[in-house]
Amino acid sequence: xxxxxxxxxxxxxxxxxxxxxxxxxxxxxxxxxxxxxxxxxxxxxxxxxxxxxxxxxxxxxxxxxxxxxxxxxxxxxxxxxxxxxxxxxxxxxxxxxxxxxxx
Amino acid sequence: xxxxxxxxxxxxxxxxxxxxxxxxxxxxxxxxxxxxxxxxxxxxxxxxxxxxxxxxxxxxxxxxxxxx
Numbered sequence: 202x203x204x205x206x207x208x209x210x211x212x213x214x215x216x217x218x219x220x221x222x223x224x225x226x227x228x229x230x231x232x233x234x235x236x237x238x239x240x241x242x243x244x245x246x247x248x249x250x251x252x253x254x255x256x257x258x259x260x261x262x263x264x265x266x267x268x269x270x271x272x273x274x275x276x277x278x279x280x281x282x283x284x285x286x287x288x289x290x291x292x293x294x295x296x297x298x299x300x301x302x303x304x
Numbered sequence: 305x306x307x308x309x310x311x312x313x314x315x316x317x318x319x320x321x322x323x324x325x326x327x328x329x330x331x332x333x334x335x336x337x338x339x340x341x342x343x344x345x346x347x348x349x350x351x352x353x354x355x356x357x358x359x360x361x362x363x364x365x366x367x368x369x370x371x372x
Contacts, residue, residue: 225370234370249371250339252311252364255329263368264337275372283344290346291366295339302372 213300215271217244222273222302231262238270246270247302249277250292267296275302309362322352325363337367 210217223243228234238246248263266272274292279285289301307316310325319325322340326333333352340347341364347355357363 247372248368250366251369277372291339294346295337
C-alpha cells in the first residue's frame, strides 16, 4: 500500500509524498508499530518527550525510528504553558528540529 | 558533593558538570536524542562538558519515546 502522490505535502520546505502523520502511542508491541508504520507509508511519526530512566540509558524504539522517519515531537502530558514551552524547547534540542505539535 | 534534583528525585552526587552527571548516571553524553534542562532552561549539548551544576539545581534529562 502506498500513499504516494504527485502532489507532495511540503512543510517548511520539506517535501513528503505521504500526507499521513502517524502516531506512535498505544501499539501492543514494537514490531506491530514498525509493521504499521511500514504499511502506512507515513514519513512523519509522532514522538513524546519524556524523562529518561535514571537507571541508565537504554536504546528506545525512537532511536531506530529516527533513521527512517521524521520524528515530530509533541507536548502531550504537559499541564501548564510553562511545561509545554520547556518540553518543546527540549524537543528541539533532542531531535534537532524546530517542528512541534501540541496534543 | 552536590545536592541536586534529577528528574524529580533528590540525589547527592560528586559531579561538577552536566556531562559528569550523565556519566555518573550511566548515560552516554554522546548518545543521540538526549536533551537536558537546568532550572527550567535548556542547556545545549555543546555546553554539557562545561556547564557547572550548583547545589539545589533542578535537572531534567529527557529523550523522545513513543507517544503522541
